[in-house]
Amino acid sequence: MKITDVKVICLRVPSKGERCTWGEDAVIVKVYTDKGLVGIGESDSSPLVVKGVIEAPGSNLYCYGLKEILIGENPLEIQKLYNKMYWSSNYLGRRGAGIHAISAIDIALWDIASQYYNVPIYMLLGGKYRDKIKAYGTFIPADEPNKNKDIAARLKAQGFRSIKFGGGILGDDPITDCKIVTAVREELGDDFELQIDLATKWRTYGHATGMFERLKHLNLNWIEEPIMADDLRGYAKLSGQTSAKVAGGESLTTRYEFKTFIENAQPDIVQPDITRCGGISEMKKIYDIAQLNGTKMIPHGFSTGILLAATVQFLAVTEQGDLIEYSQSNSPLFTDLVKNRIQFKNGYVTVPDCVGLGVELDEDLIKKFEVK
Ligand code: MG
Numbered sequence: 001m002k003i004t005d006v007k008v009i010c011l012r013v014p015s016k017g018e019r020c021t022w023g024e025d026a027v028i029v030k031v032y033t034d035k036g037l038v039g040i041g042e043s044d045s046s047p048l049v050v051k052g053v054i055e056a057p058g059s060n061l062y063c064y065g066l067k068e069i070l071i072g073e074n075p076l077e078i079q080k081l082y083n084k085m086y087w088s089s090n091y092l093g094r095r096g097a098g099i100h101a102i103s104a105i106d107i108a109l110w111d112i113a114s115q116y117y118n119v120p121i122y123m124l125l126g127g128k129y130r131d132k133i134k135a136y137g138t139f140i141p142a143d144e145p146n147k148n149k150d151i152a153a154r155l156k157a158q159g160f161r162s163i164k165f166g167g168g169i170l171g172d173d174p175i176t177d178c179k180i181v182t183a184v185r186e187e188l189g190d191d192f193e194l195q196i197d198l199a200t201k202w203r204t205y206g207h208a209t210g211m212f213e214r215l216k217h218l219n220l221n222w223i224e225e226p227i228m229a230d231d232l233r234g235y236a237k238l239s240g241q242t243s244a245k246v247a248g249g250e251s252l253t254t255r256y257e258f259k260t261f262i263e264n265a266q267p268d269i270v271q272p273d274i275t276r277c278g279g280i281s282e283m284k285k286i287y288d289i290a291q292l293n294g295t296k297m298i299p300h301g302f303s304t305g306i307l308l309a310a311t312v313q314f315l316a317v318t319e320q321g322d323l324i325e326y327s328q329s330n331s332p333l334f335t336d337l338v339k340n341r342i343q344f345k346n347g348y349v350t351v352p353d354c355v356g357l358g359v360e361l362d363e364d365l366i367k368k369f370e371v372k
Contacts, residue, residue: 001116003075005032006067006105008054010047010371013331022140022167023331026304027051028361029104033075037115039108040359041310044275044303045100047371053092053101064088066101075112082106082281099253099278106279107310107357115356121313122351125284128316132348135326136162136193138302143169145179149187155328156188161347162323163188166197166224178214185218195247197224205234212242220244222269235265245269250300253277255285262293273300275307280314287318301325305338308349309357312342316351324349336365 009028012020027047031039043050056065069088073081085093085102092098114121122128137160141148148165155163165184170177181196188194202208208226215223222245227234229248239246245268249261253276262270272286283299290297297318301311302325315321326344327334335341339360342349352358 001033001035001037001074001076003031003070003073004034006030006054006070007032008051009366010051011333011337011366011369012047012371013333013369022302023327023329023334026333026337027104028304028306028366029054029108031070031075031105031108031112033112035116037075037112039075039110039112039115040306040357040361041104041107041109041111041279042275042304042306043100043104044273044307045097049097050101050104053089053098054105056092058088060091062088062091066105070105075109076116078106078109078113079281081109082278095253095257099282100276103275103277103279103282106281107275107306110280110310110313111356118355120353120355121280121357122316125280125314125317128351129319130316130322130351132350133312133315133324134162134322134347135324135344135349136160136164136195137326137328137344138164138166138197139328140167141165141170141180141184145176145183148180148184152184152187156192159344159346160326162193162195162221164195164197164224164325167199170196171198171201174211174214177211181215181218181220190219193221194219195222195224196220198226200225200228202226203228205231205237208234208238209241212238212244215244216242222247224248224269224271225250229261229265232261232264235261235267239266239268245296247271247298250276253282255282255289258286259289262289262295267295269296269298271298271300273307274310274314275303280310283314287321291320297321298323299325302327302329304333305341306357306359308342309338309352309359312349312351313357332365333369336362338362
């Protein structure tokens with residue numbers, strides 16, 4: 001079997017001329033083979049940059065676009081192709097967008113392999129530990145603190161037993177931060193599993209540690225990305241400082257960055273995104289590093305049903321992977337792009353026994369939102 005083509009599809013939901021915030025764009029990759037099998041992947045990154053990394057013509061030994069080096073290769077040689085892509089793109093890649101693009105291809109290759117061997121991806125990865133995974137709901141908070149009570153109540157009524165919020169104005173102002181967390185905590189009750197995501201907006205160790213103190217009585221399960229993942233010392237000092245766990249790492253790529261982060265920042269929870277960190281292949285290695293260091297992995301995931309399907313297949317095969325993020329985005333790219341998107345029910349998502357990712361894309365929706 002040979003790879004015959006790699007297509008990159010950039011999607012954008014128009015939002016009245018406004019900038020994207022979360023979920024209004026996406027990039028899908030399709031890998032075609034001479035046996036008629038097609039693999040699907042995605043990257044939660046800047047769509048046009050990912051397209052560039054894949055489609056750029058090679059300019060020297062270390063500056064190949066990914067498509068050029070994949071054509072004619074056997075798609076079943078996944079690790080070999082990962083290494084070839086990494087090596088041949090290392091001037092433009094190695095970290096960041098270069099790895100985001102590799103992630104999408106890697107997921108598509110696992111999709112092809114699963115179809116070819118006619119067994120679920122979780123079987124190729126070593127076998128699943130569970131048939132369902134507990135899911136937590138993520139929402140972006142409303143500016144008015146008390147309005148978040150309604151959102152939290154709605155999620156609780158839907159069956160969520162674990163909730164996170166972050167983005168929006170959270171992190172901008174200490175008093176508002178406290179008001180929002182207090183409002184949500186009041187609504188959910190003292191024992192409900194609640195976590196917050198600062199998207200690095202607390203900026204410094206000093207500010208973050210002050211906020212930890214102010215929120216101490218609100219029994220947060222974890223506090224995510226209080227500061228940049230680059231601030232290894234700041235993270236290390238914050239970890240273990242309160243009863244809330246410290247989480248982070250969604251912006252990092254490759255086992256190399258995660259090794260440095262896990263060993264030096266010592267987070268309680270590490271959160272690679274399977275569509276950014278290097279795909280399924282690299283996620284396995286990152287999981288092993290987390291295990292070696294006693295760090296819990298709870299992947300980041302806030303994009304389309306393709307990301308969701310890949311994350312579910314991966315988490316199912318990890319001994320400790322018992323919690324998954326479930327987006328509350330109302331963007332059609334989350335709700336409708338994958339027609340048979342994995343659904344949340346009674347606190348859990350089910351691990352499908354499908355062959356491949358099993359995602360059925362809505363081609364009409366793609367036509368409607370594709371950016372040419
Ligand atoms: Mg986050």
